[in-house]
Amino acid sequence: xxxxxxxxxxxxxxxxxxxxxxILQQMRQAIAKGEIRPGxxxxxxxxxxxxxxxxxxxVSHAYQELDRDGLTETRRGQGTFITTSPERIERFRxxxxxxxxxxxxxxxxxxxxxxxDIRALLREAQDDSRET
Amino acid sequence: xxxxxxxxxxxxxxxxxxxxxxILQQMRQAIAKGEIRPGxxxxxxxxxxxxxxxxxxxVSHAYQELDRDGLTETRRGQGTFITTSPERIERFRxxxxxxxxxxxxxxxxxxxxxxxDIRALLREAQDDSRET
Amino acid sequence: xxxxxxxxxxxxxxxxxxxxxxILQQMRQAIAKGEIRPGxxxxxxxxxxxxxxxxxxxVSHAYQELDRDGLTETRRGQGTFITTSPERIERFRxxxxxxxxxxxxxxxxxxxxxxxDIRALLREAQDDSRET
Amino acid sequence: xxxxxxxxxxxxxxxxxxxxxxILQQMRQAIAKGEIRPGxxxxxxxxxxxxxxxxxxxVSHAYQELDRDGLTETRRGQGTFITTSPERIERFRxxxxxxxxxxxxxxxxxxxxxxxDIRALLREAQDDSRET
DNA sequence: GTGGTCTAGACCACG
DNA sequence: GTGGTCTAGACCACA
Numbered sequence: 001x002x003x004x005x006x007x008x009x010x011x012x013x014x015x016x017x018x019x020x021x022x023i024l025q026q027m028r029q030a031i032a033k034g035e036i037r038p039g040x041x042x043x044x045x046x047x048x049x050x051x052x053x054x055x056x057x058x059v060s061h062a063y064q065e066l067d068r069d070g071l072t073e074t075r076r077g078q079g080t081f082i083t084t085s086p087e088r089i090e091r092f093r094x095x096x097x098x099x100x101x102x103x104x105x106x107x108x109x110x111x112x113x114x115x116x117d118i119r120a121l122l123r124e125a126q127d128d129s130r131e132t
Numbered sequence: 133x134x135x136x137x138x139x140x141x142x143x144x145x146x147x148x149x150x151x152x153x154x155i156l157q158q159m160r161q162a163i164a165k166g167e168i169r170p171g172x173x174x175x176x177x178x179x180x181x182x183x184x185x186x187x188x189x190x191v192s193h194a195y196q197e198l199d200r201d202g203l204t205e206t207r208r209g210q211g212t213f214i215t216t217s218p219e220r221i222e223r224f225r226x227x228x229x230x231x232x233x234x235x236x237x238x239x240x241x242x243x244x245x246x247x248x249d250i251r252a253l254l255r256e257a258q259d260d261s262r263e264t
Numbered sequence: 265x266x267x268x269x270x271x272x273x274x275x276x277x278x279x280x281x282x283x284x285x286x287i288l289q290q291m292r293q294a295i296a297k298g299e300i301r302p303g304x305x306x307x308x309x310x311x312x313x314x315x316x317x318x319x320x321x322x323v324s325h326a327y328q329e330l331d332r333d334g335l336t337e338t339r340r341g342q343g344t345f346i347t348t349s350p351e352r353i354e355r356f357r358x359x360x361x362x363x364x365x366x367x368x369x370x371x372x373x374x375x376x377x378x379x380x381d382i383r384a385l386l387r388e389a390q391d392d393s394r395e396t
Numbered sequence: 397x398x399x400x401x402x403x404x405x406x407x408x409x410x411x412x413x414x415x416x417x418x419i420l421q422q423m424r425q426a427i428a429k430g431e432i433r434p435g436x437x438x439x440x441x442x443x444x445x446x447x448x449x450x451x452x453x454x455v456s457h458a459y460q461e462l463d464r465d466g467l468t469e470t471r472r473g474q475g476t477f478i479t480t481s482p483e484r485i486e487r488f489r490x491x492x493x494x495x496x497x498x499x500x501x502x503x504x505x506x507x508x509x510x511x512x513d514i515r516a517l518l519r520e521a522q523d524d525s526r527e528t
Numbered sequence: 529g530t531g532g533t534c535t536a537g538a539c540c541a542c543g
Numbered sequence: 544g545t546g547g548t549c550t551a552g553a554c555c556a557c558a
Contacts, residue, residue, distance in 0.1 A: 055549060096243060111229065310544090324547075343545060362521075372496060376430075385494065450558080539549080
């Protein structure tokens with residue numbers, strides 16, 4: 001779980017998953033949380049590759065997925081930019097939240113936990129995090 | 133999402149994930165929910181492979197993981213059996229529930245959702261499920 | 265415009281466009297026209313690469329796009345298969361036909377042609393093709 | 397899809413295609429539709445670049461293609477002018493219409509649509525446009 | 529300078 | 544054997 005920086009962004013990469021997916025995921029999060037703003041230019045493929053000590057192709061793969069998500073726009077010869085539409089970002093964030101929540105519930109129920117169990121476990125997790 | 137049977141067990145297999153993981157996960161669930169009881173013998177690798185129309189290597193891979201979980205015991209020449217200790221099963225179930233919950237919260241927070249958002253989304257999901 | 269064969273399939277590749285897009289496009293057409301049937305296995309990445317005298321990565325890129333289109337399903341360790349759902353294929357074909365038609369009309373109108381001109385040009389093209 | 401003006405001309409630029417092609421295409425259309433008349437002077441590369449907020453190289457690339465089309469003539473030290481021959485413009489327009497039509501038909505047939513399908517889709521598109 | 533494509537060749541996960 | 548990922552390094556199109 002190595003930490004690497006690219007401008008204001010901080011990345012945590014390990015080898016248990018595809019690198020391009022980790023980059024993709026963490027870019028999505030940075031966009032969703034507003035750490036990078038609509039319209040912002042993100043680091044060039046080569047810059048990012050150098051900062052993360054990763055092959056440019058790997059970064060490029062991640063950037064192309066971001067484009068498919070509609071979170072970025074690529075201008076050949078100019079660079080890659082966050083979409084100027086905050087609505088699109090928010091829509092992405094909401095869709096994703098619902099999907100993650102559904103999947104969480106599905107798993108818990110598959111192991112025989114009911115709504116009360118789920119709520120109890122969440123409360124427990126929240127209490128733990130308060131102490132920390 | 134094809135349905136296949138092996139004795140009392142019903143499996144749902146699709147192709148979007150590794151087969152061995154799907155089998156593993158659904159075996160864990162069957163054990164956790166008590167659909168298979170402590171001490172029960174589970175089908176041999178070959179039987180299971182035939183029933184699921186799947187490569188024996190795939191079943192074998194899943195069974196090895198169950199052993200590592202401590203949910204099964206393999207007795208040379210006799211076959212594979214669910215652990216005789218219900219406590220061990222319950223401990224596994226609790227540990228897993230906490231791990232899944234932690235991971236869920238980690239993801240939601242990574243996308244900028246707070247505790248209130250999480251609770252709201254869960255309530256929404258519960259309401260949806262009631263209507264259905 | 266070189267012709268290359270892979271099993272029953274015939275490909276025409278040139279260098280004026282990305283190779284992976286040409287492969288993608290011609291696979292889509294083969295599927296849409298029913299030259300490959302639902303459920304069929306398509307040649308492995310390596311077979312196809314060899315047949316087309318192209319790098320396996322290039323074929324892989326095309327196959328991944330087909331997956332995204334929902335026209336194929338990939339089973340790791342087994343190969344790539346045409347979706348078993350003919351409806352999905354037909355839906356793809358219809359959507360694409362409408363998109364292509366819209367674009368055609370848009371272009372013609374942008375150059376000052378009206379509906380009558382468009383119909384006349386089509387009739388002319390059809391007559392030409394009859395003579396050939 | 398941003399709108400930008402250069403004298404009497406209005407351009408719609410987006411980022412999904414090369415800028416020089418969009419400029420080229422829209423210049424061709426303006427000439428074909430007579431929005432710019434034979435013999436007219438068109439803005440200099442620099443003026444145009446400034447008006448469209450675009451790199452001069454980009455405009456230059458588009459102008460060179462127009463010259464190759466025979467739609468413009470560049471006179472050293474004086475600027476770029478629309479050809480004085482209306483016949484040449486009309487010939488260009490006809491050629492282009494045939495090329496676009498051929499390409500449209502080729503695509504439709506590649507996806508297994510016949511003449512009847514094509515006509516039906518066009519009629520459908522026309523009906524849709526009437527309602528709007 | 530930017531991103532996109534392609535190759536060659538390696539290694540991994542899965543069945 | 545299958546597909547997926549990664550690297551290194553080349554070349555192209557675009558601004």
